[in-house]
Amino acid sequence: MSVVKFSGDTSCPVTPHLNSGCGFPAPNAEIFFLEPYATLNIFGMDFVIGKTSILAALVSIIVATFFLAAARPRKMIPGKLQSLGEQAYLFVRDQIAREVIGKDGDRFVPFLGSLFFFVWISNLMGVIPGAQFPIMSSLAFPVALTLMVYGTYMYIGMKTQGPIKFFTAAMFPPGVPKAMYVLLAPLELLQLVVTRPVTQAIRLFANMFAGHLLLTTFTLAAYYLISPSVIGVLGSVTSFGVTVVLTGFEMFIQGLQAFIFTLLTAVYIGGSLHAEH
């Protein structure tokens, strides 16, 4: 019996097999830090050109091109592409903007639509063969989006309600016993300023991170265990089956998380537009 080597052992390949004598390469956080292809120095700043940044650019091009192409025909009886674009637009307008914000939500449809489709396609990159890396599992991306969302609803709140009224309205919700404000006011302020943006970013990041980790684990296991033995076949087939099921589940989560991210943005914008009375 050969000595079991850990996958951290440099003599083991990146994706070892059971027969190589290497231990199961349980995926860890390292799989989220891919080797950069190149580093670009622009104005004294290093831009890492890696899988994540290339995928982000790709997503950006795909979403922008799709909507520009879908908006171009402008026919009364739409073709398939135009119809799809219109349905996507109406989904954001009717299910998110008007549903959550109300009639004055129409002017936020471009922002909400950009968020939803950018996040969704970024997430989808986690299961698309060849890409197989969800961009939002890199914390910087959800944070970048959340900062824009945060800036937007903070600005709108202070503009429509007044810079002081915006905070006091959030800190002193009506219909609460006066004494409770001692406890409630700081919590509400913390909620508005810190908790909301942090949770919004981390919810998206953590979901994509965990999903990718899970998928990688079972994909690697399916390969690691494949061997002409009963346990090998059973384990490999089971792992593969789980991978397939998880991929479907993951696609559902990807859409759901994009929806939740956008929906929360709409809720926050709506709260900034109309203070609770």
Added chain:
Amino acid sequence: MFNIIAAESEVNILRLPLDELIIGTLAFGIVFFALAKFAFPAISKTLEARADAIEGGLARAENSQAEAAAMLEEYRAQLADARGEAANIRAEAQSEKIVMIENARGEAAAAAASVTERAQAQIEAERSQAMASLRRDVSELALTLASKVVGESLTDDARARASVDRFIADLEVEAAK
């Protein structure tokens, strides 16, 4: 177990590299620019135009329906008019017919009456003629008879004639009684 220790020492999943923040912002910015500036306004306008077209079509359909209904109403009114007119004409004809029949009947009755009158007059004339001739004949016969009885001619005697006439008149009175 090696890996996890290594992971903890080497990588931090919560790190926020500035270049990725900028790339993320830029990537989103491109999408937002394309959608907010071009795609969504165009889609929104197309949807509005379509809604307008559909609503316009509906309005047009409603118009033509109302027009058709008005026309139908007009036709019905015309038909009713025509029917009324026909009924009038029929009634007029009926009354005209009655008048004509009445006229004809009157005329016929008048003609009949005149014929009867004429006939009566003729009968009367003939009767009086017959009466006169009878009276003359009878008086002549009576005179002849009387002269035969009396043995003298009474023929040209005016007195004799008058007495015969009186006698006949008496007879007539008797007969009338």
